Amino acid sequence: MLKSYVPPFPKLSFLKKHFLTIGLALLTIQSSLGHAETRSTLARTTFETTLSNGLKVIIREDHRSPMVMTQIWYGVGSSDESGNLLGISHVLEHMMFKGTNKVPNDEFTRLSRLYGGSVNASTFTNYTNYYQLYPKTYLPMALELESDRMSNLLLRQQDFEPEIKVVMEERRLRTDDNPRSLAFERFKWISYPTSHYRQPVIGYMKNLQNIQLEDVKKWYRDWYTPNNAILIIVGDVDSESTLLQVQKYFGDIPARKTPPRNDVLEFDRVGYRHMELNLPVQVPNLYMAWNVRSLVTAKNPQDAYALTIIKNVLDSGISSRLQDRLVRDKKVLTAISVSYDPYNRGDSLLSISALPTDGVSLQDAEKAIQSEIDLLKTELIQAEEVERVTAKFVSNLVYSQDDIAGQTKMIGNLEINGLSFRLMDELPKHFETVTPQDIQRVANIYFVRDNLSTLYLSPVSPENKAQ
Numbered sequence: 384m385l386k387s388y389v390p391p392f393p394k395l396s397f398l399k400k401h402f403l404t405i406g407l408a409l410l411t412i413q414s415s416l417g418h419a420e421t422r423s424t425l426a427r428t429t430f431e432t433t434l435s436n437g438l439k440v441i442i443r444e445d446h447r448s449p450m451v452m453t454q455i456w457y458g459v460g461s462s463d464e465s466g467n468l469l470g471i472s473h474v475l476e477h478m479m480f481k482g483t484n485k486v487p488n489d490e491f492t493r494l495s496r497l498y499g500g501s502v503n504a505s506t507f508t509n510y511t512n513y514y515q516l517y518p519k520t521y522l523p524m525a526l527e528l529e530s531d532r533m534s535n536l537l538l539r540q541q542d543f544e545p546e547i548k549v550v551m552e553e554r555r556l557r558t559d560d561n562p563r564s565l566a567f568e569r570f571k572w573i574s575y576p577t578s579h580y581r582q583p584v585i586g587y588m589k590n591l592q593n594i595q596l597e598d599v600k601k602w603y604r605d606w607y608t609p610n611n612a613i614l615i616i617v618g619d620v621d622s623e624s625t626l627l628q629v630q631k632y633f634g635d636i637p638a639r640k641t642p643p644r645n646d647v648l649e650f651d652r653v654g655y656r657h658m659e660l661n662l663p664v665q666v667p668n669l670y671m672a673w674n675v676r677s678l679v680t681a682k683n684p685q686d687a688y689a690l691t692i693i694k695n696v697l698d699s700g701i702s703s704r705l706q707d708r709l710v711r712d713k714k715v716l717t718a719i720s721v722s723y724d725p726y727n728r729g730d731s732l733l734s735i736s737a738l739p740t741d742g743v744s745l746q747d748a749e750k751a752i753q754s755e756i757d758l759l760k761t762e763l764i765q766a767e768e769v770e771r772v773t774a775k776f777v778s779n780l781v782y783s784q785d786d787i788a789g790q791t792k793m794i795g796n797l798e799i800n801g802l803s804f805r806l807m808d809e810l811p812k813h814f815e816t817v818t819p820q821d822i823q824r825v826a827n828i829y830f831v832r833d834n835l836s837t838l839y840l841s842p843v844s845p846e847n848k849a850q
Contacts, residue, residue, distance in 0.1 A: 429804070430622040434630065436638045437610025441794055441804055442625050443617045445787050451522045451618030452787045454514040455529055456799045458613075459606040461586075462508040462579040462729070463645050467593050470586015471602050473506040474550055474594055478603075479513065480504075481542040483535040491528060498524070508580050509647075509728045510799045514791070519619045523628050529614075530632035533607055543596045551592070554585045562662035566840045567670065567736075573656040574672040574732055574836040579645040610638040613798050617787040647729025649674045652833035659839045666717075669748050670838035672734035675829045677727040679801050686828070687725040688813050689821040690733060692769065693759065694723040695776045696822070697735075703772075704755055705735075715743050715751045728800040733829070745839040759826035764819045777811045 428444040460472050480502075482488045495502040500517035515525040558564045568583050575581035586594075614633070616625055653674070678687040697705045698721035709715045719737040739748040783789045784807065794804040 428622075430626070431804070432626065434609065434634055436634065436636055437608075438629075438633050438636075439613045439798070440626065440629050441613065441615045441798065442620065442622045443615075443790060443794065444620060444622060445617055445790065446619050448787075449519050449619050450516065450787065451519045451525075451616060451620050452514060452516045452791050453522070453525050453529060454512055454615045454791045454795050455533070456510050456512040456613045456615070456795045457607060458510060458611045458641075458644070458799060459602075460507050460509045460511055461582050461584040462647050463606075463642075464579075464582060464586075465645065467590055468586075468598060468602070469582055469590040470550070470554075470584075471590075471594055471598060472511055473585050474547060474591070475599050475602050475607075476504045476506045476511050476513075477546050477550055478538055478543065478599060479532055479536065481539070481546065482537050483531050484537065485531050485535065486528060487537075491532070494524070494528065500525070506584055508582075508584065510795075512795060512799075514788075516788070522616075522618075522620060522625065523632075526628050526632045530636065533609065533612070533633070534636045536603060536607075538596065538600050538603065540596050543599065547591060547594065550585070551588060554588055554591060558583070558585065559588065562664045563668060563840070566660050566662055566664075566668065566838060569660065570658060570670050570672070570836065570838040573658055573838075574674070574734070575649065576653050576656065578647050578649050578729055580647055580727075580729060604639070605642055608639040608641060609633060609636050611641045613795060615791050615794050615798075617791045617794070647727070648680065649730040652831065655832050656836040657839075658837070659841070661841050661843050663843050664840060665842065666738055667745050667842065668838075668840035669737045669739065669745050669752075670734065670836075670840070671737075671749065671752060672732045672836045673830055674834045674836075675723070675731055675733050677729065677731040677800075678725050679728055680730050684813075685817070685821055686825050689817050689825040690723055690829070691725050692773055692776065692814065692817045693822055693826065694721050694733060695772045696759075696764065696768065697721045697755070699772060699775060705752065708755065709737075709751055713751065714740055715748060716740060719752075726796050726800050726802065745841070749837060756826070756830050759822060760830065764822055766819055769817065769819055769822065773814055773817060777814055780810060780814075 430442040430444075431440070433439050461469070464471055480489065480491050482490065486494070492502060494500075495515065495517070498517060498521050500515060500521065502513070502515045504511070504513040513529065515529065517525050558568060571581045571583075585591075614629065616629075675690055676682075676686055678684055681687050695703070697703060698719060700706065701711070705716075705719045705721065710717065710719060717738045717740050719735065721733070721735050723733045724731050735752060737748055737752065739745060784793050790807075793807045797804050797806055
């Protein structure tokens with residue numbers, strides 16, 4: 384029978400009752416920090432500094448509840464992978480929960496449950512991030528746990544062998560056995576003809592079968608270093624005392640040089656690309672994607688703000704253009720979705736996925752969508768529509784940052800992609816400056832056939848099913 388008990392944790396210094404006084408703390412901070420702290424003029428409760436080892440630290444005080452979230456963002460993701468190592472960032476993310484000498488086996492996750500917290504992680508194209516949410520009392524423990532695995536991860540074969548099988552099963556469930564996901568994965572290769580964004584975050588099955596523990600160890604040594612990380616803390620904390628704890632647990636971890644990152648830029652107007660696939664889907668699916676710029680790569684940042692508003696003009700609820708005109712009115716489509724990420728480190732896509740109504744071909748569905756896109760180029764949108772769409776988007780943007788998780792995510796997303804967290808306070812007014820003329824100008828720049836990729840995904844024919 385399994386026994387439930389509270390472990391003594393003799394090796395976790397947080398649980399020892401030996402804390403420095405605030406007076407000594409301030410002396411320590413002054414002597415050991417590599418850079419003087421910089422307070423945001425836009426958010427007086429936000430504190431920013433960089434330790435001498437290169438770790439960037441951002442602390443935002445939010446005293447509405449006695450909780451604190453920590454997130455550490457590493458500047459490495461699937462777009463930094465090459466060759467046979469596709470998927471290795473995600474594999475390492477899994478291994479980060481497998482223990483150190485101080486916190487062995489799966490104790491990291493168990494500790495979170497024991498002390499009323501939650502932990503998780505995610506891997507994307509540009510970054511890998513890890514979060515911990517705890518009652519504020521346990522913030523020192525969260526910092527100690529995170530710093531410990533930044534520098535002391537065990538990475539043992541006995542943990543790797545079952546975990547790589549878990550990742551393979553994740554690949555199988557999410558992509559290989561999901562025809563729409565599989566189709567979109569292939570579509571990205573023509574949508575991003577030159578950018579490493581085309582690579583799947585989870586890698587391919589053949590890559591996962593070939594990745595060895597030594598590959599993971601090297602990836603960990605190459606990228607998981609304080610000078611390639613951003614630590615974000617948001618919650619019911621005091622900035623000065625929290626910074627002391629950060630310095631205590633992270634300050635002695637040495638910096639290491641990281642490899643150069645892969646290219647995530649696209650050529651202008653590379654030419655129209657088209658793909659057709661037959662997979663076991665129930666209904667035909669249409670995918671369209673235009674190569675566009677992000678806030679980081681646009682020569683004029685207003686382009687990215689306008690593209691964001693365009694995305695919302697096209698698809699932001701039942702009153703948006705594509706929903707109203709093509710789904711409800713003309714009944715050409717049964718469903719449609721538009722996406723665009725303005726915060727990418729590299730170039731981005733404005734992409735559309737749609738399901739045609741029965742009897743409507745994929746070609747006709749594409750023509751109907753293209754006609755609506757072309758209207759943005761030829762007919763100046765009414766100022767009232769822009770104002771309505773923008774107001775809704777901005778309110779949702781502000782609301783998404785109401786809790787500490789939303790704030791932490793936005794700060795991290797901006798910072799890891801080469802933007803400043805201070806931008807989050809400025810974003811509403813930037814979006815509100817978008818004019819009908821901006822929308823028309825941007826539509827004519829980007830929504831051209833030489834920037835377009837399309838995919839027709841059709842069900843497998845009865846003849847092929849029988850084979």
